[in-house]
Amino acid sequence: MSSASSSSQVCYNSDCKELKSEQPRKGWRLRTGEYAELCDRCASVYEEGRFCETFHLTATGWRCCETCGKQVHCGCIVSIHTFTLLDRGGIECMKCARKSVLWTSNPAWPASLCFNSLLPERLKDLSVKNWSQLAGSGPVPWRQAPSLFNSIIPPPPELQSRIPFEVDMSSGINKLNSSERLSTSPLEKKKIDYFSERLMNGSLKLGAREMLENGNAGIKCEENYSSGLSQQSSPLKEEPSTPKFGVTLPHSSPNETNGQTGICGTHLGTTPTSLPKQFHGNLQSGVDLSVEAQVRNGKPRIDARGRNHLLSRYWPRFTNQELQQITGDSNSVITPLFEKMLSASDAGRIGRLVLPKKCAEAYFPPISQPEGLPLKVQDAKGKEWVFQFRFWPNNNSRMYVLEGVTPCIQSMQLQAGDIVTFSRLEPEGKLIMGFRKASTAQSSDQDNETSKTGNGVSTHGDAELADPSSWYKVDKSGYIAKEVLGGKSSISRKRKSSTLRPKSKRLRIENEDLIELKLTWEEAQGLLRPPNCVPSVVVIKGFEFEEYEDAPILGKPTIFATTDVGEKIQWVQCEDCFKWRKLPANALLPSKWTCSDSLDPERSICSAAQELTAEQLEDLLPQCNLATKKIKAAKQELDNVEALEGLDTLANLAILGEGEPLPASSQATTKHPRHRPGCSCIVCIQPPSGKGPKHKQSCTCNVCLTVKRRFRTLMLRREKKQSEKEGETTRKKLPQQQPPSPEKVQDDDSQPCSNKGNCSPKQIRGANDVSDDETNRGKCASPFKGQIDLNIQPEREEELSPSSDSGSMMKLLRDAAERFVMQQRLPSSGASGSASTNQSKPSGDGGGGEKLSSLVALSSNHCDADEDSPATLCIKESGSTPATG
DNA sequence: GTCTCGCATGGTC
DNA sequence: AGACCATGCGAGA
Incomplete structure (x- = not known):
């Protein structure tokens, strides 16, 4: 930024006259946007907050703080940040003001806010005049610190939009927002006064940060920020990644925005089209320095209160790039209105985009009939779409929707999130409809595909929004109270985060966790390993449970095979040398396995030769190449997401399998009416994803135990359902020849648990229970008889049922399982028999190129008599083959 | 059976 | 407690 008087060698302080040093120091910002260049002495004084005391002592304008009595200079540009005007008259230094009122929001806001409605007409006029004068006084009468609003809580568009002057809301805005809320009206009044005075003074910029942080609006604050502008004084200022909010005067030239998107109150009596490209960018801050604002600069808008109510999550967070893209090379001014994260239903086929009520009422034409009216919207490519903007009566209110958005959404390739x-x-x-993909939405500074406007002109009157003021309504105070005047900074952050994340749990599932789950899902499918232990039976509340020492874990993908002599083995690839090593089939591997972990001393170093010949490897690999790739990819992801490791993942899966959404990180599940304090179900006892200690394989904590139990139950139910289904099918096919097997009947009758999902493995083994391991299994008596899984919730059985289509993830599970079943027939290397294994078959052949779909099954049938592994967790090798683990 | 429309429900803020 | 809004769901086409 250029500095004032750069051409002069004399200190800008007229009371000084000293020569500037070679490197003149910047003082306060001037109306031109430049900075006063001061000599060292004056700069120091200024920086120390003693400028007025030093140089303006004899000047007029000194007033006493009504609270502390401290003298404050109110008559110069240097001190404009140091005091506020009181409703009752008089002034209050910022320190006191902060104490008494807590500047919840930057006075600038109220300024804008009040400007229209609260400011006395006379002041308005004055302000306007001032504004106009200022506007016309130079290329950049005012500039704000670049980091205004600092991205956390954007100022309400409404407010910003009507700020007819520069507002220097430096990063402190967060704090402003987060400051304790105060009663709106007194504060607003103060703000009004504050701003009016500044306006009358011909300047207005706020050192929000000082005001809030220092509280001592003292001169000190003033210095840093009044100069606010002294861009170097604030570490936040040039932070490139920090969303910036700025309000610049109309005439500011684009190149002076210094990287910040200035929100221009542009139209001030000028012909919009004649304006240089300007942004009403609100950047992170939902700045809506829209035409309304501009138009209203001459005549402050009065009816734009609606936007005050906009929730922060709807505040537009446009980046410079976005704005630039939108406006392109045109001279148009873009006015960010609001944004919304697409919900599943928004992005769904229904084609209805639910609009935030406040936004709809604030920015879209008013509609009185539910049918609404067609609204023309231009997308990023310049294509025009016509949506039906309408509403539904809803709880004595309205629910606004845009109908017919599917084509547009699809063309933008948008999805939930x-x-x-x-x-x-x-x-x-x-109306311009842009978008940000979820992947980029999180980083506002990233480039995004936000709209680039075309030149089409909306033909629809309403959509044209020619006179937006006509459909603004509402009251602004509410907005301040609700959004601007934040509580504590934590709230501020909270709100921010809420804007960055989907609002509801459902949405979170749709957006983030689903992705997360997808990874874990595929991963877990292939990486699940049965706990290497023999189940023991414990009695809880009179019911017997099988428990395992080891919890299911995620291990390294291996290829199971059988040697020529019938020995079951598994092949594992070293992480380092990528050579394949042979291991016992029952070996449980860590997620990262290297030769050094080999049990075979001869193969425990990477330099050792690989046992497998290329041919053998080829025989092995084709079937699992794809799956392996997927596993690797997933694993890579997994490595990056530690929270998804091991039991957490399983726990998630278990929960997921139950048809319950994976609780969002750090969010306690509250969706289960049955869950009460003390509930020990998996949902309640599980720590937030990624939190808490890692679980070891031998962990016997509640979570692990429950995970095991739940998973087992889950799979049992699934198998049972499947069995029943297939059994039914079989009976239908052979109504006479094959009546239900006595065994099954007996099982059904003998089952002590009325809960379908809580049946013995034996019971659940239906007609399809035919496999090469059948013999072994057949030898097993169900240890589950008479046992009940306490986790079962009869009333939720349908919901929980893996067979229930209601659970999409369960469907996924089933699909994956079935696919796996089809693909997973991994021929043993050198063995003609099936590579039956009681362990996971992590390397599904991925024949379909689909997700790794080994069926993760907790073979609760520890009865399964595979001596190699009594584990309860296994990967089904065949759909008709129950877990042999 | 599928799709669309409109309202109802319930979770979240 | 009330408002908002995501989604469910029934009715009708």
Whole structure:
């Protein structure tokens, strides 16, 4: 930024006259946007907050703080941040003001806010005049610190939009927002006064940070920020990654924005089209320095209160790039209106985009009939879409929707979690619909595909928004109270985060966790290993449970095979040398296995030769190549997401399998009415994903135990359902020849548990229970008889049933399992028999190129008599082959 | 049976 | 407690 008087060698302080040093120091910012260049002495004084005391002592404008009595200079540009005007008259230094009022929001907001409605007409006029004068006084009458709003809590668009002057809301805005809320009206009044005075003074910029942080709006604050501008003084200022909010005067030239998107109150009496490209960018801050604002600069808008109520999550967070893309090379001014993260239903086939009520009422044409009206919206490519903007009566309120958005959403390739942005292009008044993909939405500074406008002109009157003021309503105070005047900084952050994350749990599942789950899912499918232990039976509340020393773990993918002599083995690839090593089939591997972990001393170093010949390897690999790749990919991801490791993942899967959404990270599940304090179910006892200690294989904590139990139950139910289904099918096919087997009947009758999902493995083994391991299994008596899984919730049985289509993830599970079943027939190397294994078959052949779909099954039938592994967790090798583990 | 529409429900803030 | 809003769901086409 250029500095004032750079051409002069004399200190800018007229009371000084000393020569500037070679490297003149910047003082306060001037109306031109430049900075006063001061000599060292003056700069120091200024920085120390003693400038007025030093140089303006004899000047007029000194007033006493009504609270502390401290003298504050109110008559110069240097001190504008140091005091506030009181409703009752008089002034209050910022320190006191902060104490008494807590500047919840930057005075600038109220300024804008009050400007229209609260400010006395006279002041308004004055302000306007001032503004106009300022606006016309130079290329950049005012500039704000670049980091205004600092990205956390964007100022309400409404407020910003009507800020007819520069507002220097440096990063402190967060704190402003987060400051304790105060009663709106007194504060607003103060703010009004504050701003009016500044306006009258011909300047207005706020050192929000000082005001809030220092509280001592003292001169000190003033220094840092009044100069606020002294961009170097704030570490936040040039933070490139920090969303910036700025409000610049109309005439600011684009190149002076210094990387910050200035929100221009542009139209101030100028012809919009004649303006240089300007942004009403609100950046992170939902700045809506829209035309309304601009137009209202001359005549402050009065009816734009609605936006005050916008929730922060709808505040547009446009980046410079986005804005630039939207406006392109045109001279248009883009006015970010709001944005919304697409919910599953928004992005679904229904084609209805639910609009935030406040946004709809604030930015879209008013509609009185539910049918609404067609709304023309231009997308990022310049294509125009016509949506039906309408509402549904809902709880004595309205629910606004845009209908017919599917084609548009699809053309943008949007899905749940992505963000659509609505902005308005001025002067055309066109509604612009942009978007941000979820992947980029999190980093606002990243480039995104946000709209690039075309030049189409909306033909629909309403959509044109030619006179937005006509459909603004509401009251602004609410907004401040609700959104601007934040509570504590934590709240501020919370709110921010809430804007970055989907609002609801459902949405979170759709967006983030689903992705996360997808990874874990595929991963877990292939990596699950049965606990290497023999189940023991414990009695809990009178019921017997099988428990295992080891919890299911995620291990390294291996290829199971049988040697020529019938020995069951598994092949594992070294992480380092990629050579394949042979291991006993029952060996449990860590997720990262290297030669050094080999049990075979001869093969325990990477330099040792690989036993497998290339041919043998080829025989092995084709079937599992794809799956292995997937595993690797997933594993890579897994490595990056530690939270998904091991039991957490399993726990998630278990929960998931139950048809319950995976609780979002750090979020306690509250969806289970049966869960009460003390509930020990997996949902309640599980720590938030990624939190808490890692579970070892031998962990016997509640979570692990429950995971095991739940998983077992889950799979049992699934198998049972499948069995029943297939049995039914079989009976239908052979109604006479094959009546239900006595065994099954007996099982059904003998089952002490009325709960279907809580049946013995034996019971669940139906007609399809035919496999090469059948013999072994057949030898087993079900140890489950008479046992009940306490986790079973009869009333939720349907929901929980793996067979229930209601659980999409369970469906996934089933699909995956079935696919796996089809693909997983891994021929043993050198063995003609099936590579039956009681262990996981991590390397599904991936024949379909589909997800790794080994069926993760907790073979609760520890009865399964595979002596190699009594583990309870196994990967089904065949759909008709129950877990042999 | 599928799709669309409109309202109802319930979770979240 | 009330408002908002994501989604469910029944009715009708």
